[in-house]
Amino acid sequence: MVKVSSRPGSALPLALLALLPMLGAGAGGFGCSKNEKPEERGAPPPPVVETAKPGACAAGGGTVDDPVQGEFFVRTAGSYCLEPQGDTKTYGDRGKLTMDQVCTTAVDGECEVYKSYGLKRAVIVRYVDGGGGGGSVEVILSTFGDPGGAYGMFSKRVIADADPADPRAPRAIAAGGAGALGNGRGYVWKGPYLAELTYLNEQESPEQIAKSSASVLTAIAEGLGGKLPGSPDKPAAAKALPTANLVPNGIQYFPKEMLGVARLGAGAVGYYKEGAKRYRVVSLVRDDADMAKDAMKLLRQRPGTLPVAQLADEALHLVVQDSPDRPKSEYVVARKGASILGIGDEDLALKPGEPAEKQAEVRLTKDEKVTRVRGWLVAAAGAGGAPAAGAADAGKPTR
Structure with missing residues (x-):
């Protein structure tokens, strides 16, 4: 869903630049405009986070303070666990914060994009490395009004403005109804849900992040995908x-x-x-x-x-x-x-x-x-x- 991570800014996808652009009235037709508004593109800078100390996961990790969707999140994944005493942020339906606050406290520039796909609710949690390696994973679970909205946002995130056949594009993983793993980020779709995972580690170079993030992101994505309810069938x-x-x-x-x-x-x-x-x-x-x-x-x-x-x-x-x-x-x-x-x-x-x-x-x-x-x-x-x-x-x- 929302971007509060180090993921590079992503424009609205150029999925069909060539297909019937003149059919749309004032909306770029079948092609996505190459001149998109700057506020729809970028992600804010990564948050400043504290590094977990060795042994932070010794007690089995924290819990998600959300009676609606807390059970969807695995407590541990490899050496990582839900942050003990972590602050669960919930927005929208039965959340602590309103959907309007998604725009003001959790999103920079893409709020209306998510709402256009039917965003109804969001939960943000954090996993930390109990081994003291300095890594953390932010997970944003978005709930949309229907599976089509969630899958549409998943496909938009995975393809972004790039060629999916490019070797650098996110690769498919078996998680939920559809999953993808990119450089320091992961995505899971199932039913009306979209989860976006972002790996952060201020002690590592981008090359190190690409290597060290793959295992933990895959583990969390698979665990989350297995717990999410709803059909894995695509529209x-x-x-x-x-x-x-x-x-x-x-x-x-x-x-x-x-x-x-x-x-x-x-x-x-x-x-x-x-x-x-x-x-x-x-x-x-x-x-x-x-x-x-x-x-x-x-x-x-x-x-x-x-x-x-x-x-x-x-x-x-x-x-x-x-x-x-x-x-x-x-x-x-x-x-x-x-x-x-x-x-x-x-x-x-x-x-x-x-x-x-x-x-x-x-x-x-x-x-x-x-x-x-x-x-x-x-x-x-x-x-x-x-x-x-x-x-x-x-x-x-x-x-």
């Missing part, structure tokens, strides 16, 4: 994304007005890597076919959109350019019943001014996109709605 649009060639943790979920497009509703974007080829898949799942048709109408309003014949119930071809200094991206979007899937170029893999033959090394052709979308939708219909692990292969042309 329908995220579940409908094909899994073959999907970058680990390479999903961004938008719980409402997908990517700023008014009335478009919830949807997910997947990041894919297939050899040298890079692409994105857009997924929307509606309650019925009529609602999906309405979503396609919104997409069809983009100037220059052309129909694609003999593909599912209806399909569109879109040529998108986020800004004059970005390469053009092509998308094929199709509807089958209440489901919509689209595939397009990976903006992060395209360099401005790059020759077409060079871009062709990472792009799929239009025919390849059509073939994949057709295969995914056929596989989804046969599997009852969600593409199976090999669905991407089902859509590939034979050789």
